[in-house]
Amino acid sequence: MTYQEFASRAMEYAEKTGCASSELYYANGESFEVNANAGEIDRYSVSREAGVSVRVSLNGREGYAYTERIDEPEKLVDHAADNARCIESDDEHPMQTRQTYQAVTRADSALKHMTESERIALAKRLEEVCLAMDPRVKRVVYCTAGFDSGAVVMENSLGLHAERSTNSSYLYVMPSVEDGAELQTGFAFRMGADAADAEGCAKEAVEDALGKLGASPVDSGCYRVLLKPYAVSDLLSAFSPMFSADEAQKGCSLLAGKEGEAIASCLITVWDDPFDPVAPRAFDGEGTPCVKKAVIENGVLKTLLHNLKTAKKAGVQSTGNASRKSAASAVSVAPTVFRLEAGKHGYADLLQALGSGLVITELEGLHAGVDAVSGDFSLKAAGFLVENGALVRPVSNITVAGNFVSLMKDVIALGSDLRFGMPQGGYFGSPSILVSGLKVAGN
Amino acid sequence: MILKETAHAVLREAQKSGADYAELFLEDNESTRIEMIDGKVESANYARISGAGVRILLGTQSAYAYCADIDEQSLLETARAAAAALGEAKFAPNGEIQLTLTRFTTPVKQRFDTIGNAERVEVMRTGARVMKSASSEVTQALVRYLDQVQRVTIVNTDGVFVTDERPRTRIFLQAVAMNGTEAQTGFEGPGCCRGFETYRDIIDVEAHAIVAANMAVTMLHAPECPAGNLPVVIDGGFGGVIFHEACGHSLEATAVGRNNSVFCGKLNTRIAADCVSAVDDGTLPGEWGSINVDDEGGTPQRNLLIENGILKGYLIDKLGSRRMNMPSTGSSRRQGYMFAPTSRMTNTFICAGADDDEEMIFGMAEGLYAKKMGGGSVNPPTGEFNFSVAEGYWVKNGKIVSPVRGATLIGKGSEVLLKIDRVGRNMWMSPGMCGSLSGSVPTNVGQPRIRVSGMTIGGKGGAIE
Numbered sequence: 001m002t003y004q005e006f007a008s009r010a011m012e013y014a015e016k017t018g019c020a021s022s023e024l025y026y027a028n029g030e031s032f033e034v035n036a037n038a039g040e041i042d043r044y045s046v047s048r049e050a051g052v053s054v055r056v057s058l059n060g061r062e063g064y065a066y067t068e069r070i071d072e073p074e075k076l077v078d079h080a081a082d083n084a085r086c087i088e089s090d091d092e093h094p095m096q097t098r099q100t101y102q103a104v105t106r107a108d109s110a111l112k113h114m115t116e117s118e119r120i121a122l123a124k125r126l127e128e129v130c131l132a133m134d135p136r137v138k139r140v141v142y143c144t145a146g147f148d149s150g151a152v153v154m155e156n157s158l159g160l161h162a163e164r165s166t167n168s169s170y171l172y173v174m175p176s177v178e179d180g181a182e183l184q185t186g187f188a189f190r191m192g193a194d195a196a197d198a199e200g201c202a203k204e205a206v207e208d209a210l211g212k213l214g215a216s217p218v219d220s221g222c223y224r225v226l227l228k229p230y231a232v233s234d235l236l237s238a239f240s241p242m243f244s245a246d247e248a249q250k251g252c253s254l255l256a257g258k259e260g261e262a263i264a265s266c267l268i269t270v271w272d273d274p275f276d277p278v279a280p281r282a283f284d285g286e287g288t289p290c291v292k293k294a295v296i297e298n299g300v301l302k303t304l305l306h307n308l309k310t311a312k313k314a315g316v317q318s319t320g321n322a323s324r325k326s327a328a329s330a331v332s333v334a335p336t337v338f339r340l341e342a343g344k345h346g347y348a349d350l351l352q353a354l355g356s357g358l359v360i361t362e363l364e365g366l367h368a369g370v371d372a373v374s375g376d377f378s379l380k381a382a383g384f385l386v387e388n389g390a391l392v393r394p395v396s397n398i399t400v401a402g403n404f405v406s407l408m409k410d411v412i413a414l415g416s417d418l419r420f421g422m423p424q425g426g427y428f429g430s431p432s433i434l435v436s437g438l439k440v441a442g443n
Numbered sequence: 444m445i446l447k448e449t450a451h452a453v454l455r456e457a458q459k460s461g462a463d464y465a466e467l468f469l470e471d472n473e474s475t476r477i478e479m480i481d482g483k484v485e486s487a488n489y490a491r492i493s494g495a496g497v498r499i500l501l502g503t504q505s506a507y508a509y510c511a512d513i514d515e516q517s518l519l520e521t522a523r524a525a526a527a528a529l530g531e532a533k534f535a536p537n538g539e540i541q542l543t544l545t546r547f548t549t550p551v552k553q554r555f556d557t558i559g560n561a562e563r564v565e566v567m568r569t570g571a572r573v574m575k576s577a578s579s580e581v582t583q584a585l586v587r588y589l590d591q592v593q594r595v596t597i598v599n600t601d602g603v604f605v606t607d608e609r610p611r612t613r614i615f616l617q618a619v620a621m622n623g624t625e626a627q628t629g630f631e632g633p634g635c636c637r638g639f640e641t642y643r644d645i646i647d648v649e650a651h652a653i654v655a656a657n658m659a660v661t662m663l664h665a666p667e668c669p670a671g672n673l674p675v676v677i678d679g680g681f682g683g684v685i686f687h688e689a690c691g692h693s694l695e696a697t698a699v700g701r702n703n704s705v706f707c708g709k710l711n712t713r714i715a716a717d718c719v720s721a722v723d724d725g726t727l728p729g730e731w732g733s734i735n736v737d738d739e740g741g742t743p744q745r746n747l748l749i750e751n752g753i754l755k756g757y758l759i760d761k762l763g764s765r766r767m768n769m770p771s772t773g774s775s776r777r778q779g780y781m782f783a784p785t786s787r788m789t790n791t792f793i794c795a796g797a798d799d800d801e802e803m804i805f806g807m808a809e810g811l812y813a814k815k816m817g818g819g820s821v822n823p824p825t826g827e828f829n830f831s832v833a834e835g836y837w838v839k840n841g842k843i844v845s846p847v848r849g850a851t852l853i854g855k856g857s858e859v860l861l862k863i864d865r866v867g868r869n870m871w872m873s874p875g876m877c878g879s880l881s882g883s884v885p886t887n888v889g890q891p892r893i894r895v896s897g898m899t900i901g902g903k904g905g906a907i908e
Contacts, residue, residue: 041506041528042504042505043506043507043783046508047509048509048521049494051492051511063487063488064487065488065490066488066489066490067490067491067493068493068494068511069491083477083487083488083489083560084487085560086487086563086564087484088484089483089485091485139702141701141823174824176824185824217899220670250480250585251583251619251621252626254626328492330488364829365818365820365830365831367820368817368818368820368830369817369830369831369851371628373619373626374628376848376849378668378831378901380827380829380853380901397827397853397899398853398899399829399899399901401667401670401849401851401902401903402903439670439902439904441671441672441899441902442672442899443672
């Protein structure tokens with residue numbers, strides 16, 4: 001059965017069984033990934049996938065069902081209707097009608113026009129460059145190049161029709177370095193148009209690893225801290241549910257009802273920018289046209305992020321932040337491309353402003369050591385000890401603890417070095433930030 | 444059910460570029476997820492994941508291709524896509540592979556496809572009601588329910604031809620306690636590899652709901668945990684996540700076979716204190732992390748990892764076995780057809796020891812009692828791990844003086860294992876989802892109550908009097 005047949009039969013059947021409206025979300029894609037190890041292809045994966053989700057509205061309630069077998073559309077609609085029947089929440093969840101969208105073009109990413117053997121050669125070169133860079137580089141833990149492409153088609157019985165295609169390229173490596181009995185690992189990645197930059201990626205990763213040699217904890221205490229971009233973007237990502245109107249309406253966000261209030265240092269402006277070239281898109285997971293907006297402007301919370309359901313409940317317009325993590329997931333709320341606006345200071349300036357304290361380059365354990373409800377975090381960290389504006393030595397095996405909301409208030413200065421973290425279900429970017437104090441556990 | 448002839452043709456197609464091993468994995472996975480907020484069903488979703496993966500090996504090189512279509516034509520194309528990784532053929536195996544079908548099933552009293560949403564919702568409602576009524580400070584009760592049946596067929600050129608049916612269900616209970624500006628959460632997430640009878644025979648939803656609610660309320664009144672390097676008592680059950688992160692991942696062939704583990708070359712040497720023995724056992728009936736057959740068609744077993752502090756074994760899959768020149772241990776797992784399998788844990792635990800639970804706390808001058816752990820992660824090459832303490836208590840002069848929130852424990856696996864100085868007598872396990880190269884798989888972690896003589900405790904609190 002073709003997908004088109006499946007879609008029209010599903011929508012017809014939904015109407016016949018009394019559904020007020022029905023919607024289909026179809027996603028397909030192809031992927032390629034290769035991991036090099038000791039000059040050989042160590043892991044290699046290619047795929048072709050497709051799946052369709054049907055969402056129905058029955059007696060004011062909505063139900064979902066998803067399948068990867070493009071057959072028996074009636075059975076899928078029955079599953080969705082069954083699910084709609086057990087919903088008890090009274091929240092209305094409207095479907096989007098036909099819209100016109102801004103033309104958005106996503107640039108071809110670096111691996112798109114490469115042949116398979118060129119992609120394999122890229123992964124192998126990444127490993128070679130790492131190994132050649134310094135005799136202390138003994139091996140790579142992983143060394144991966146990949147390319148994904150895909151398309152999404154949304155249509156519903158209210159006339160919505162939205163389509164997009166995407167492609168993404170990535171390259172990442174973790175070299176391990178040894179010096180005597182000491183072992184350290186480093187990491188770097190490249191994505192999009194930069195994903196063929198094996199040399200830059202290798203250099204950054206090896207420098208990261210070498211920079212950690214000789215690291216040890218510092219004494220426990222409160223330190224002034226300069227958080228590098230990846231550390232901040234990881235925190236932004238982990239605490240992004242705070243900005244969701246859905247979490248706020250469930251009573252799970254400290255930012256509920258704070259629109260218009262100062263919640264952060266006046267230096268802080270945070271953008272939700274769906275048109276950012278890093279991952280531009282014209283419509284959200286419900287087919288609502290995307291819009292660029294400041295979420296925090298000069299410290300003031302301007303808006304929470306809404307989909308059609310939360311907007312209806314709050315009596316506002318959707319902000320175009322409906323999200324579907326995958327075709328199999330229900331509609332939720334998430335940022336599009338979320339970034340903290342960069343400041344003017346260079347790294348040397350920021351070190352001077354830090355004076356004595358810590359530079360934190362990376363945070364670990366973000367899936368466990370953060371509480372998006374309370375804003376608290378306590379995370380394993382690594383970086384450098386700084387005295388009088390100069391790096392003294394690398395630091396590891398410490399934790400930094402604080403609260404995200406307090407942290408946003410304690411920002412003293414912003415760097416000019418905006419960078420996006422490795423995408424893990426979302427795009428989060430930040431410059432370095434200097435904060436007045438974080439609690440550190442070490443010796 | 445795939446025809447033997449089709450499977451045979453797919454395997455031989457996959458070997459055309461010279462692979463010495465080929466394997467076909469077919470999956471048909473149906474799941475139902477329901478979410479309830481404050482006693483009202485908020486969302487319900489059904490999903491059917493279905494597809495196939497073909498893997499080939501040539502020595503220690505591997506390639507994997509997968510596809511959502513499972514007709515013969517697509518399977519052959521997928522086989523060709525995997526074979527393409529090795530380029531031109533020099534020699535391709537042929538001849539008949541002897542395939543004899545073996546069917547595995549998990550004993551189930553109430554199949555999920557005989558259960559309506561109303562019955563699922565009833566179980567959830569009990570959890571929500573009990574959490575909400577446990578305390579007026581519980582402002583929100585969230586319940587998530589999952590059941591799924593994963594049906595797999597595994598065929599390979601070693602003559603494996605098996606099917607397995609794997610039912611699993613889990614209920615996640617989360618209570619949020621709030622007072623004005625602060626919010627804290629408590630949670631429980633019991634699960635089994637059984638049918639819906641789980642909620643009648645095994646899991647007491649009310650009891651778990653009370654634990655979740657009490658945890659949220661206790662933490663709401665807890666000061667921040669102080670930071671420092673002190674002794675830590677870690678309770679049984681989910682406390683086993685320390686072993687899972689600090690040691691388990693570093694014993695997987697994924698790390699060991701590539702020389703990326705601190706435990707490489709350490710077999711039969713001391714890696715832990717005398718009082719520590721540990722096991723990974725995929726054969727325990729009905730447990731969340733159990734498997735009837737592993738994802739390469741291998742037989743799961745009870746794998747002794749550490750005996751009285753001495754390293755006795757690793758967790759090895761087929762590819763790892765080739766790299767390490769050791770037999771596989773029935774430890775090959777994957778989330779589904781979108782992942783090539785690799786060495787993973789099943790039910791992993793520190794075995795019961797000889798120490799008294801109460802004495803561990805009485806005998807402590809100052810430190811942390813971590814009653815319930817949150818999640819964590821590890822960097823296997825260095826063994827550095829971190830995990831969060833979801834419910835902690837500060838101990839002074841042998842007495843619990845206050846609950847504490849926001850604690851994190853960090854360290855190096857190789858060091859912490861040697862610092863375990865007490866192992867209690869009563870071992871139990873808790874379920875979790877473990878993420879690694881081959882996706883997210885259900886695993887149990889477990890241990891009796893243990894004590895570590897010193898660990899770095901992260902937190903932002905001041906001294907507790």
